[in-house]
Every structure is written in C-alpha cells, then in structure tokens.
Amino acid sequence: MSSDHVNVAIHEFGGNGRPLLLSHATGFHGYCYLPIADRLDQQFTSYALDYRGHGATxxxxxxxGDWFRYGDDALAAARRIAPDGGLIGFGHSMGATGLLMAAHREPGLFDLIxxxxxxxxxTAMPDDGGDQDGPPSMVEGARRRRPTFPSFExxxxxxxxxxxxxxxxxxxxxxxxxxxxxxxxxxxRLKCDPAHEALTFMGGAGHRLWDALPEIDTRVVVIGGGDGEGPAQIAPGIAERLPDCLFISQPDSTHFGPFVDPAGTADLIVDLTAGLTTDLTT
Structure with missing residues (x-):
C-alpha cells in the first residue's frame, strides 16, 4: 500500500535470479517492459509496477500531480518485492525518478539503480526562471491525446x-x-487518462529531487540518449550530482530507446549488473 491508500499493482514476470524492478515512463505501464524482462529470465526474477493512474493502479x-507520490509508489513496490534489500532497479524517464526518490528515502533497498x-x-532552469510547469508541448500533447478507439486492433x-x-x-x-x-x-479507452498524464507532465518540473541528489548513496547508472534535448540534455548533470554514479551516453538512442531496442537494453542491464562488486566509477 502506498500513500493516499493507493494499492500499487505489481506484475511478476518470472525468471531466475535476484529481483529486478522495472519502473515505467509517464503514460505507460509495467507490461510495456515485458520484452526486456523476457530476455533477462536467466539472470533475474523480474517485476514491474504500475504507478498511480497508470495501468492497473x-x-x-x-x-x-505531486511526483513525490510516485516516489511513494516506487518505495511501496520495492519494499514488497525485496523487504531485506538487494534489489536492482531499471527505471525509464519518470520511472527512473521514482526509483531515485525511493532510494533517497530508504537507501538499503537497492544495490543498483x-x-x-x-x-x-x-531547481532553476536557466531559460525558464524556475517555472514549475512542465514543457508546454508535452502538457498540451497529453491533453489532446485521443482517449478512445473502436477496438484494441x-x-x-x-x-x-x-x-x-x-x-x-x-x-x-x-x-x-x-x-x-x-x-x-x-x-x-486509455487507462491513463489524458488529464492525468498532462498533470504528470506539469509536475515533472516542479519536484525538487535535484536538490537531494547528493544525498542518494545508492549506486546509480544514468543513461542519456543522443538528441541533446530535454531529458537527454540534463542526464549528465544528474549523474554529476549523484555520489556514486556512472554516466553512459547512447548517441544513437532517443527517449524511447528502451522501447525501440529491448534486446540492447536487456544486454546493457546484464553488463552493468555483472560487476556489482566493482566500483562503478573506475
């Protein structure tokens, strides 16, 4: 159970090995990452959560639109999956933020994010004067998203x-x-209502996790794509503020990278977790 009495849906995808929590991006849900989990079934027992207002939650x-409630959801899921710690987390976009929020509150849960x-x-972007609204194009795009279709097909x-x-x-x-x-x-009809998605985008620039990044002791790998805008542009700065972090640039990737290349994403997770006993910064 998360904050506000929200019962967070957790999907177990099976597999063998230590637990892996997959944490989804805005507007998506945990099952989107099943193609990644299927490729990891010899290394991990994979789980995915649905954040409030998404999927089955x-x-x-x-x-x-308070993103720290998403952090509550991630923390609730992590505690249920690995109450004694030792969890590996893979987060995409908002999902990565949720995992970082959870690690800030309970550092012992995760061995690696x-x-x-x-x-x-x-906290104050150079061009926006500290405006707490999300990117206008993303907010308006979500509000205009088509909510219904005649069929799944x-x-x-x-x-x-x-x-x-x-x-x-x-x-x-x-x-x-x-x-x-x-x-x-x-x-x-979409389970993630367009108004909820728009409110999420609006809140994405308003939370203040940036100020708390130096307090997160969990090992982290931050991956940035190559378009050089938005999340890709700020990814190196996030990595610099985290005390124990490795930054990886994927110049040929976009913000949809894990969805475009699930096999490559699964391979990267295997590579990054193979040396957990070594120092990521060396």
Missing part, C-alpha cells in the same frame, strides 16, 4: 502508423495497448 481524484534519462530538472494500427510508436518494438506496442486500454462503450 488507481488514482485518487484529489491527486495534484539503472536510470534511462530520469526527469530531474535543476484499431488502436494498435493507429499507433503503428506514426511516430514515435512506428519505431518501437512491435511486441511492446501490442502490450502497451493490451494492458493500457480497457473496454468501454466507445470500444476501448
């Missing part, structure tokens, strides 16, 4: 025909639709 009507482009903006066909989904792994796209929509009188 409900959200209270009075939620105000791998964060693909966390959303942790500097119609949703898959629609997304597959245009960016960014036309570039993602086909299995991931089908999982996104199968577990991200529910039957409705119109056909199928």
């Amino acid at each position: 409900p959200c209270n009507d009075d939620w105000d 791998i964060g693909f482009e966390p959303i942790v903006f500097p 119609a949703a898959v066909d629609n997304y597959a025909s245009k960016p960014p989904f036309q570039f993602v792994d086909s299995d991931m796209l089908r999982l996104y639709v199968a577990h991200g929509f529910r039957p409705s009188p119109e056909g199928v």
Whole structure:
C-alpha cells in the first residue's frame, strides 16, 4: 500500500535470479517492459509496477500531480518485492525518478539503480526562471491525446502508423495497448487518462529531487540518449550530482530507446549488473 491508500499493482514476470524492478515512463505501464524482462529470465526474477493512474493502479481524484507520490509508489513496490534489500532497479524517464526518490528515502533497498534519462530538472532552469510547469508541448500533447478507439486492433494500427510508436518494438506496442486500454462503450479507452498524464507532465518540473541528489548513496547508472534535448540534455548533470554514479551516453538512442531496442537494453542491464562488486566509477 502506498500513500493516499493507493494499492500499487505489481506484475511478476518470472525468471531466475535476484529481483529486478522495472519502473515505467509517464503514460505507460509495467507490461510495456515485458520484452526486456523476457530476455533477462536467466539472470533475474523480474517485476514491474504500475504507478498511480497508470495501468492497473488507481488514482485518487484529489491527486495534484505531486511526483513525490510516485516516489511513494516506487518505495511501496520495492519494499514488497525485496523487504531485506538487494534489489536492482531499471527505471525509464519518470520511472527512473521514482526509483531515485525511493532510494533517497530508504537507501538499503537497492544495490543498483539503472536510470534511462530520469526527469530531474535543476531547481532553476536557466531559460525558464524556475517555472514549475512542465514543457508546454508535452502538457498540451497529453491533453489532446485521443482517449478512445473502436477496438484494441484499431488502436494498435493507429499507433503503428506514426511516430514515435512506428519505431518501437512491435511486441511492446501490442502490450502497451493490451494492458493500457480497457473496454468501454466507445470500444476501448486509455487507462491513463489524458488529464492525468498532462498533470504528470506539469509536475515533472516542479519536484525538487535535484536538490537531494547528493544525498542518494545508492549506486546509480544514468543513461542519456543522443538528441541533446530535454531529458537527454540534463542526464549528465544528474549523474554529476549523484555520489556514486556512472554516466553512459547512447548517441544513437532517443527517449524511447528502451522501447525501440529491448534486446540492447536487456544486454546493457546484464553488463552493468555483472560487476556489482566493482566500483562503478573506475
């Protein structure tokens, strides 16, 4: 159970080995990362959570976009999966932020967090004067997102025909639709309501985890893509502020990297966790 009496949905994907928690990006859900988990079943027992308002986890009507409540969700999931610690976390975008928030509150839970482009903006961005609203294009894009389709197949066909989904792994796209929509009188409807997604984007620039990054003692790997904007632009700065962190640049990747190349992402997780007894900074 998380804060506000939210019961966080946790999906067990099976496998053999130490526990791995997969933590999803805004607007998605845990099942999107099953193509990654399937490739890790000899190294890990994989789990994924759904943050409040996403997938199978409900959200209270009075939620105000406070990202630290997402941190509560990540912490609740981590405690249930590995109450004695030893957990590996892989977080994507907002999901990476949630894991960092959880590690800040309870450092002993995680042996390693791998964060693909966390959303942790500097307290006062140089161009925005400290504005706490999220990127206008992302907020408005979420508000305008089409919430319904006549069928699951119609949703898959629609997304597959245009960016960014036309570039993602086909299995991931089908999982996104199968577990991200529910039957409705119109056909199928998004579980993550566009208004909830917009509120999440608005809150992404307002939390102040940036100030707490130097207090996070957990080992972290921060991965940044190559487009040089938004999350990719701030990723190196996040890594610099974390006390025990390795930064990895993937110049050919975008913010959708884990969805475009789940096999490569799984290989990277294996590589990064193979040497947990060594110093990441050497």
